[in-house]
Amino acid sequence: MIPYVLHVALLISVCLLFYKLLLQKETFHHLNRWVLLACLALTFVLPLLRVPQQWALRKAPEASVISTSNINQSPQKPAQFIEHPEQQPVKPVVLPVKEISVTETAAALMPQLLKWMLWLYWCGVAAFGLNFLLQVIVLVRQAYKSPAIQDGQYRIVELDTDKAPCSFGNYIFINPAKYDWDTYSQILLHEKIHIKQGHSFDLMLAELMLVFQWFNPFAWLYRKELENNLEYLTDSDVLSNNEVERELYQLSLLKVSVPNLSLRITTNYNQSLLKKRIVMMNAKRSNIHTTWKYFFLLPLMAFLMCAFNEPMASRRPVTLKSETNFVTADNNDEGTWTATIKGNKLDVQFNSDGDKNHMSNSDFLVSEFTALPRTANGDFKLIREAGTMNFNGKFDGNKGSGHYKFVTNTEYIKYLQSQGISDIEKNDEMAFFMINIKKSYVAMMHRQGYKNLSKGDLIATAALGVDEPYIVSLKQNGFPAITEQELITGKAMGINGAYIAEIRKAGYPKASFDKLVSFKAQGINGQYITKFKTARGTKSINIKDKVPTAQLEEDNADDMIAYKALGVDDEYVSGLKKAGVTDLSSSALTGMKAVGVTPEYVQSFKNAGYTMSSDKYVSMKALGITPEYLNGFKNAGFKIDADKAEGLKALGVTPEFVKSFKSIGFNDISLDDATALKAMGITPKYITDMREKGFKSNDINKYITMKSAF
Secondary structure (H helix, E strand, O other), rough: OOOOHHHHHHHHHHHHHHHHHOOOOOOOHHHHHHHHHHHHHHHHHHHOEEEEEOOOOOOOOOOEEOOOOOOOOOOOOOOOOOOOOOOOOOOOOOOOOOOOOHHHHHHHHHHHHHHHHHOOOOOHHHHHHHHHHHHHHHHHHHHHHEEEEOOOEEEEEEOOOOOOOOEEEOOEOOOOOOOOHHHHHHHHHHHHHHHHOOOHHHHHHHHHHHHHHOHHHHHHHHHHHHHHHHHHHHHHHHHHHOOOOOOHHHHHHHOOOOOOOOOOOOOEHHHHHHHHHHHHHOOOOOOOOHHHHHHHHHHHOOOOOOOHEEEOOOHHHHHEEOOOOOOOOOOOEEEEEEEEEEEOOOEEEEOOOOOOOOEEEEEHHHEOOOOOOOOOOOOEEEEOEEEEEEEEEEEOOOOEEEEEEEOOOOHHHHHHHOOOOOOOOHHHHHHHHHOOOOHHHHHHHOOOOOOOOOHHHHHHHHOOOOOOOHHHHHOOOOOOOHHHHHHHHHHHHHHHHHHHHHHHHOOOOOOOHHHHHHHHOOOOHHHHHHHHHHHHOOOOOOOOOOOOOHHHHHHHHHHHHHHHHHOOHHHHHHHHHOOOOOOOHHHHHHHHHOOOHHHHHHHHHHOOOOOHHHHHHHHHHOOOOOHHHHHHHHHOOOOOOOHHHHHHHHHHHOHHHHHHHHHHOOOOOHHHHHHHHHOOOOOOHHHHHHHOOOOOOHHHHHHHHHHOOO
């Protein structure tokens, strides 16, 4: 599976290429805007979807049961499997498929390399996320600190710097002293169109895209094309006003173009784009007949889904531990054998191809064989419906050895083929013999409704010991249409009628089979559920308005799986309740456990006199806020709550940082001022340096304004 982040990066690259090749020069700017936004949304959503196998260009993983025993394979044939039906399931493992080679040294380094790459990626996300946050903070501060004029729904913020005019939300930022009245009016008209059409929303989405795709050069180009199109669109709408002359408007653009550009999240007069805008304004309008290009987008997205998305699979491979092992080879129907008599069983080791391949089976009963030779070499047989294993050799005490040759029962193979089990190969015949799949077993599966069994499903169900009572028990316990793959998984995972009844009694009477598999895989049983709900104070399912019962149970089952995966148990819940946490919703519990909020952490705030909601504990823990951090501000004379603490911690504002400004004469800095100072990177040294250069002011806001201007 392609990693999600790289999958998104690939889709962004394809969408950008599609836009630049087919749509960039079209003057349908409004349509281009929605195409760019739709593509941006789809690039993050499409990788999460799975496509039906019949549409996918990738092959879905086949459902199978894999033995974790000693399995050797010949290069020509894949190994089959034989599983002991009474073995308990163990956790999935990955089997080696190659001999040890020099490349394994490099392969061993890959997990560490991937780990560091992941850390690097999230560091980039944090850095660009903080940059995005700072841009918003600076804009909000400018909007409320600078003088402004209310013009209907628009708020015109008057600047005193050389920054280019820009808009964000309902705010227009402009220095009116720099422009004559006509230019000023056209700037306002231009920015009001940006505001009216909500272009800030587009740019915010593009910036969020860059936070998670900062490493992708195509993402930066995509954001640039989105911004360019917004300017083309706005210019077109301005010129549609009969009162605006094209030449005068273009002249105004030249007057406005300045080197001090505004923040990226604002719509602004970007001088690097000026030439393109003037060319587009004078370009010939696109003909309606060229709209055919846009209809290529849907088939393109459909193709990308089929090509790169993970296909649907009914079941992932289930891996079990087994005592029964064998390996296929091109010629494994004869070779040597060694055996040990263990009570009423005979453990036989089969070796073929000069001991390069072997297979063993410990499920043979001594009574199945004809008389075993004890004193001299002799012949004996093991006869089953699938064929006959002819032995020659002798036993000395409980040990024996000799030669074997397997002869297939052709009538048996013809029977299987008549029952729709096709593609039987030479090596499969030995598998049917080893597992001892009888005609009566095939008839039983047909009788239970499984008339289209594949070769693999037949071997898997028989090897795992899926018998008629097991099938009937599942059908009688709410799964009348259980599939072959679900039978295999259920038996492998140990899901039986008793387990189903246990889960139902614990509060999930309509849990789907997939949910039962997930429960079993996580080790969730009735005792865990009951103890958890008792500690939480709920007897059963939380009823919500207008939610179907079946869906409600599925949702709560997912919550229970998440609890178990995260280690949320009755002790954790009881500890939180004892510490005073009253909100024990599923989101609260998983959120607190995920970030490491412990009862002790909650109690430490309670002891310090702070009582908060569960979501506040989550955010406080995520930011690394402790009671000591809060008390530091409190001791410095500041009144601080959780909300204020989050903003301060996010920017790295500490009590020591605030106190450091007292040494240069600022004794009454507010927390808002401290936030702005930290966001702008202003330190006591910066102020001292500015004073040495001649800028001597006792107003801290003057330094903030001066820093933001540069």
